Amino acid sequence: MERNTRQRSAIRDAIAQADRPLLPQEVLDAAQLAVPGLGIATVYRTLKLLVDEGELQAVNLPGENARFELVGHQHHHHFQCRQCQRVFDVHACPGDLSRLAPHGFTVEDHDLTLYGRCSDCARPTRTARRVAAKSPKSKRQRG
Amino acid sequence: MERNTRQRSAIRDAIAQADRPLLPQEVLDAAQLAVPGLGIATVYRTLKLLVDEGELQAVNLPGENARFELVGHQHHHHFQCRQCQRVFDVHACPGDLSRLAPHGFTVEDHDLTLYGRCSDCARPTRTARRVAAKSPKSKRQRG
DNA sequence: GTAGCTGCAAATTCTTTGCAGTTGT
DNA sequence: ACAACTGCAAAGAATTTGCAGCTAC
Helix, strand or coil: CCCHHHHHHHHHHHHHHHHCEHHHHHHHHHHHHCCCCHHHHHHHHHHHHHHHHEEEEEEECCCCEEEEEEECCCCCCEEEEEECEEEEEEEECCCCCHHCCCCEEEEEEEEEEEEEECHHHHHCCCCCCCCCCCCCCCCCCCC | CCCCHHHHHHHHHHHHHHHEECCHHHHHHHHHHCCCCCHHHHHHHHHHHHCCCCCCEEEEEHHHHHHHHCCCCCEEEEEEEEEEEEEEECCCCCCCHHHHHHCCCCEEEEEEEEEEEEHHCCCCCCCCCCCCCCCCCCCCCCC
């Protein structure tokens, strides 16, 4: 049976209180405020467990490490700001995309990621653009 | 100035002759047929170089390692078969998706991946479903 | 001849796993 | 009690990098 430990609560809380999907390292940083000794291995183990239970879902953006968020809303997509690199939920969906697939292919699902500027970074020239730097930079493609 | 080596030609050819985006390891396997001593480091270095030159583009699917293909066609998307795991190009596009973004957000681009069954694997009950297994299985999420 | 390229191996980064000790229930 | 959980460190996998030798041009 699943236990209720300080570590697990801290990890749950960190994700529940975030307004966007978090990287495992971000989860660790946040959860360590409550449980200083928390290790990254526990974070990974707990994330996997909570995903398997259906409490969390992984958000995999191209060229980025997996992020995690509460399931809450069913089908939705994501938006990544090209300036601050943060990822936001998009609760809209283009709908049925079966027509896009080649003949003979069956479409069961889809993933969509929008790229651009978030409202904080979109401001033209007025306010100095703040670079949030909440998410560590990635190292792979699409940089 | 860029040189024309056996290794580089083999890597170019491997990708040019593939009918789908290839993983670095798949590029290595294919290119080693022409240049047996080829090392994986050279493949990575060459892929990065060719991407920077605009000759190749990286195809990043959620939870999968990056694949590489010729640029050729501009904007297109991808389809991954949930049975054989192979990835195919989709030359259709849903078009402008700005409307999906939250207020204040600016959409500059998008990535779309369709999931389902490819024409080989879609067959209902008739032909036995062949599991291609051309692409090594990944280990991360969405498995 | 020399700068670019290559293979090898070591280094990095992200994630998983083995193990012994800790802790919910 | 006892299995689940945890931290640590080692193991793995994917990718990058240092370096000395090779090779196009």
